[in-house]
Amino acid sequence: MAMLKVAVWRGAEKGGFQTYEVPRLASQTVLDVVTHIQRAIDPSLAYRFACRVGVCGSCAMNVNGRARWTCRTHVEKVAADGQLEIAPLSNLPVIKDLVTNMEQFFDKWAKARGRFTGARTRDDDFARVMPDSPQRRHVDAGIECIGCGVCYSACDVVQWKPDYLGPAALNRAWTLHNDVRDTRRVERLVAVAGDAGCHACHTHMSCSERCPKQIAPTIGIAGLKRAAAAAALDGEL
Amino acid sequence: MSARAQTLLWLAQRASAAVLALCVIVHLATMVYAVRGGLSAAEILSRTRGSYGWFAFYALFVAAVAVHAPIGLRSVIHETLGWRGAPVNAGMLAIGMALALWGLRAVLAVFA
Ligand code: SF4
Ligand code: SF4
Numbered sequence: 001m002a003m004l005k006v007a008v009w010r011g012a013e014k015g016g017f018q019t020y021e022v023p024r025l026a027s028q029t030v031l032d033v034v035t036h037i038q039r040a041i042d043p044s045l046a047y048r049f050a051c052r053v054g055v056c057g058s059c060a061m062n063v064n065g066r067a068r069w070t071c072r073t074h075v076e077k078v079a080a081d082g083q084l085e086i087a088p089l090s091n092l093p094v095i096k097d098l099v100t101n102m103e104q105f106f107d108k109w110a111k112a113r114g115r116f117t118g119a120r121t122r123d124d125d126f127a128r129v130m131p132d133s134p135q136r137r138h139v140d141a142g143i144e145c146i147g148c149g150v151c152y153s154a155c156d157v158v159q160w161k162p163d164y165l166g167p168a169a170l171n172r173a174w175t176l177h178n179d180v181r182d183t184r185r186v187e188r189l190v191a192v193a194g195d196a197g198c199h200a201c202h203t204h205m206s207c208s209e210r211c212p213k214q215i216a217p218t219i220g221i222a223g224l225k226r227a228a229a230a231a232a233l234d235g236e237l
Numbered sequence: 238m239s240a241r242a243q244t245l246l247w248l249a250q251r252a253s254a255a256v257l258a259l260c261v262i263v264h265l266a267t268m269v270y271a272v273r274g275g276l277s278a279a280e281i282l283s284r285t286r287g288s289y290g291w292f293a294f295y296a297l298f299v300a301a302v303a304v305h306a307p308i309g310l311r312s313v314i315h316e317t318l319g320w321r322g323a324p325v326n327a328g329m330l331a332i333g334m335a336l337a338l339w340g341l342r343a344v345l346a347v348f349a
């Protein structure tokens with residue numbers, strides 16, 4: 001049987017790669033490989049997953065140096081030469097092996113005012129949002145984020161500036177900025193503007209290239225830059 | 238520094254970049270013309286002395302540099318060294334003013 005050579009990060013911030021031999025199977029995903037190691041070779045290996053179908057966003061890891069959702073990454077696509085290197089996501093503290101602490105990642109969603117505040121109550125009628133309105137289209141383009149952290153791991157600015165809100169939180173803010181029912185537009189712009197927010201983005205586009213949901217946070221961030229600049233000129237900010 | 242001030246700095250850098258893009262093209266084209274045409278220093282000076290057009294152009298160029306460079310440097314310092322806050326901002330202001338003064342001195346030297 002063909003075997004894969006798999007180097008897996010073991011330890012926490014300090015640690016090293018350990019190599020395992022895993023049987024190569026048809027239609028095998030990288031998550032299948034990690035699961036095989038934990039179930040058949042070393043039960044002490046720590047990793048995260050839940051849905052296995054690309055919905056929950058918990059299985060992201062660095063695979064051969066690139067952040068990916070492992071449950072939907074086929075071995076065939078990334079390990080042509082039968083070698084895999086699997087490491088925890090970058091830019092996040094490692095708890096153990098392949099598990100990172102995502103607290104700061106989600107705290108930044110809160111900091112970017114990533115929650116909806118509306119004006120209607122349950123007694124009011126539905127808000128009518130036209131599907132082809134520009135705002136609704138912007139929301140559609142960014143709303144499918146699964147919070148996997150792939151973009152955050154791929155962003156150089158996050159690495160350079162640990163307080164940078166990062167692509168996912170800013171993408172979330174952009175979808176809410178374009179939600180015509182939301183009442184805290186200015187407050188949100190204040191939260192996302194400036195040196196640790198959208199204006200720190202270098203438009204490298206790593207986030208947009210790597211996002212498994214084909215979201216382009218870069219575009220939303222550019223939109224926030226313009227919106228915040230306009231608000232600053234209007235004296236709203 | 239407030240979110241508003243940070244945003245205005247970003248805007249100032251964008252705007253000065255647009256001015257610089259234009260100025261650099263005009264400046265380079267002029268240089269190439271002057272060198273290829275074989276103009277001497279005296280001939281160049283005879284064209285710039287007393288020319289309000291060239292004075293205005295290069296004064297604008299200097300102003301754009303003086304705005305653009307310190308704002309960019311501030312980000313570079315923040316990203317590479319992690320320094321930020323009032324001392325860095327004051328240092329950048331000083332660099333901006335120094336660039337403006339040196340630049341204007343050079344402009345005046347070919348104008349007056
Ligand atoms: S485009 Fe901006 S947010 Fe995305 S990876 Fe580059 S710097 Fe980070
Ligand atoms: S924007 Fe894309 S890469 Fe980033 S967290 Fe959301 S789904 Fe993951």
Ligand code: FES
Binds near residue numbers: 049052054055070072
């Ligand atoms: S396990 Fe849910 S997205 Fe991969």
